[in-house]
Amino acid sequence: MxxxxxxxxxxxxxxxxxxxxxxxVARGELVALLGPNGAGKSTTLRMLTTLxxxxxxxAQVAGFDVVRRQRDVRLRIGYIGQGxxxxxxxxxxDELISQGRAYGxxxxxxxxRAAELIDSxxxxxxxxxxxxxxxxxxxxxxxxxxxLIHAPELLFLxxxxxxxxPQNRANLQEHIVRLRAEHGTTIVLTTHYLDEADSMAERVxxxxxxxxxxxxxxxxxxxxxxxDRVILxxxxxxxxxxxxxxxxxxxxxxxxxxxxxxGPRHAPKIIDELRGHDLAPDSIEVRRPTLDDVFLTLTGRxxxxxxxxxxxxxxVEA
Amino acid sequence: MTSLVTDTRxxxxxxxxxxxxxxxxxxxxxxxxxxxLALFAPLLPGDSSLQWFVPGIIVMSCLFGSSMTGSNLLFxxxxxxxxxxxxxxLRRPALLIGRALKEIVPMLAQAALIVVVCIPFxxxxxxxxxxxxxxxxxxFCVGLGALSYTLALAAKNKEWLFWTVQQTLLxxxxxxxxxxxxxxxxxxxLQALSxxxxxxxxxxxxxxxxxxxxxxRHTAEGLIAAVxxxxxxxxxxxxxxxxxx
Numbered sequence: 001m002x003x004x005x006x007x008x009x010x011x012x013x014x015x016x017x018x019x020x021x022x023x024x025v026a027r028g029e030l031v032a033l034l035g036p037n038g039a040g041k042s043t044t045l046r047m048l049t050t051l052x053x054x055x056x057x058x059a060q061v062a063g064f065d066v067v068r069r070q071r072d073v074r075l076r077i078g079y080i081g082q083g084x085x086x087x088x089x090x091x092x093x094d095e096l097i098s099q100g101r102a103y104g105x106x107x108x109x110x111x112x113r114a115a116e117l118i119d120s121x122x123x124x125x126x127x128x129x130x131x132x133x134x135x136x137x138x139x140x141x142x143x144x145x146x147x148l149i150h151a152p153e154l155l156f157l158x159x160x161x162x163x164x165x166p167q168n169r170a171n172l173q174e175h176i177v178r179l180r181a182e183h184g185t186t187i188v189l190t191t192h193y194l195d196e197a198d199s200m201a202e203r204v205x206x207x208x209x210x211x212x213x214x215x216x217x218x219x220x221x222x223x224x225x226x227x228d229r230v231i232l233x234x235x236x237x238x239x240x241x242x243x244x245x246x247x248x249x250x251x252x253x254x255x256x257x258x259x260x261x262x263g264p265r266h267a268p269k270i271i272d273e274l275r276g277h278d279l280a281p282d283s284i285e286v287r288r289p290t291l292d293d294v295f296l297t298l299t300g301r302x303x304x305x306x307x308x309x310x311x312x313x314x315x316v317e318a
Numbered sequence: 319m320t321s322l323v324t325d326t327r328x329x330x331x332x333x334x335x336x337x338x339x340x341x342x343x344x345x346x347x348x349x350x351x352x353x354x355l356a357l358f359a360p361l362l363p364g365d366s367s368l369q370w371f372v373p374g375i376i377v378m379s380c381l382f383g384s385s386m387t388g389s390n391l392l393f394x395x396x397x398x399x400x401x402x403x404x405x406x407x408l409r410r411p412a413l414l415i416g417r418a419l420k421e422i423v424p425m426l427a428q429a430a431l432i433v434v435v436c437i438p439f440x441x442x443x444x445x446x447x448x449x450x451x452x453x454x455x456x457x458f459c460v461g462l463g464a465l466s467y468t469l470a471l472a473a474k475n476k477e478w479l480f481w482t483v484q485q486t487l488l489x490x491x492x493x494x495x496x497x498x499x500x501x502x503x504x505x506x507x508l509q510a511l512s513x514x515x516x517x518x519x520x521x522x523x524x525x526x527x528x529x530x531x532x533x534x535r536h537t538a539e540g541l542i543a544a545v546x547x548x549x550x551x552x553x554x555x556x557x558x559x560x561x562x563x
Contacts, residue, residue, distance in 0.1 A: 083398015085399055087397070
């Protein structure tokens with residue numbers, strides 16, 4: 001096991017930021033911690049990376065206790081925080097080399113590894129410039145390079161794509177996925193971007209109020225907690241009411257919403273059956289659930305910014 | 319396997335690197351004490367006023383530079399590079415000691431600049447004394463730098479707090495050390511306060527040493543004051559760094 005926590009808890013004054021988390025992550029997994037701001041994702045990560053001690057409970061990371069064997073943990077993990085790892089007054093390459101030295105690499109080894117990462121992260125043109133002059137995306141790639149300098153077996157990323165434009169986000173996700181494919185690195189990231197958790201992770205851990213409320217493959221989470229919906233429109237209100245009754249669906253905004261497993265497969269059957277009763281829909285939509293729908297079902301709240309419970313689930317292609 | 323010494327060296331050279339990469343930024347910050355020399359020193363009475371004034375200005379520039387240095391750490395705490403370093407296996411004391419030791423370098427460069435500028439105006443350099451004086455000053459500025467970092471760690475994201483405390487302490491320390499005007503003619507309470515200021519002993523030692531008077535009582539007093547400030551700064555600084563998150 002790369003990570004094993006037992007009743008991991010963090011109190012800030014009397015607020016339970018993390019409330020008894022039991023989490024195991026196996027070698028090679030790519031796990032996303034998903035939850036709204038303030039859910040306790042970052043606090044959990046900060047405890048796992050030795051930045052703050054737990055109030056109670058324990059955590060073993062890369063085989064060592066995060067309180068008693070901090071140094072052993074630190075030697076084996078990489079961490080890419082929310083801020084910029086590279087000092088703004090420094091040059092990127094210098095920072096990479098001193099980061100390598102911090103992990104006990106020789107100057108020669110650190111220099112070679114820095115050059116390798118600069119090349120693979122497309123930083124060749126900017127590596128010898130002052131960090132403060134780099135764009136947000138370039139700085140983020142430099143942060144990734146900093147976190148990878150010692151080729152850690154376990155990498156933590158705290159909100160890696162916050163503040164990046166869509167193109168840079170896609171880029172970053174590609175790097176993370178490739179890192180795992182090529183090196184088998186275990187990766188734990190926090191995010192409040194639903195699509196990010198959805199597209200990258202094979203395991204999404206939903207956290208709310210400092211507790212794990214769901215933990216599964218995104219596909220399973222959606223199938224288990226929400227399911228697909230087939231939404232049909234009809235020319236007249238009368239037909240809508242009849243169709244809702246016949247199909248066991250509900251009438252919402254003048255349309256019939258039918259919950260079902262595997263919507264694309266079931267929609268034709270549903271329509272055939274309704275046609276058999278002379279009810280011909282004039283619009284058809286099949287909605288696959290998003291992780292936000294999962295969150296909404298589990299908590300009654302939406303994950304989206306300022307999300308209220310009545311937010312319409314958006315159609316996001318999984 | 320790394321040790322505290324190699325860790326300290328890593329931090330020290332990282333801190334120094336921007337200075338080496340861009341010496342102009344440092345040279346620019348060195349101009350300030352020259353204003354004091356150009357615009358204040360001529361007001362002092364007597365022919366040997368420069369000889370008296372210059373060592374004090376060297377200590378003053380060390381005070382200014384070292385007391386502000388915490389703001390660099392404060393900035394790195396805000397941008398995230400401090401956090402990044404806390405997750406590395408670098409030993410916590412090294413994170414502070416390396417930074418504090420780096421203060422010696424700009425101090426030496428500044429002292430050299432001031433001396434070079436003043437020699438044409440009749441400043442006499444007594445090299446052995448001056449070198450001992452700079453050694454004492456090194457201990458003093460390491461302590462000041464460490465205290466400044468401690469203040470930054472305590473202030474965390476409250477930048478105003480750092481600057482308020484730094485500015486509040488800066489001028490009393492400076493004026494009470496008798497850098498700009500002699501304290502001897504002042505009222506008794508002022509002299510008492512001055513004697514409680516460790517910087518007073520450092521300034522007196524520098525004046526004696528830069529005048530070539532190596533064996534004066536001032537040398538020992540200045541050395542003790544500098545070592546005490548250095549030890550105190552490193553002690554509280556290392557403790558603060560060990561608690562840093």
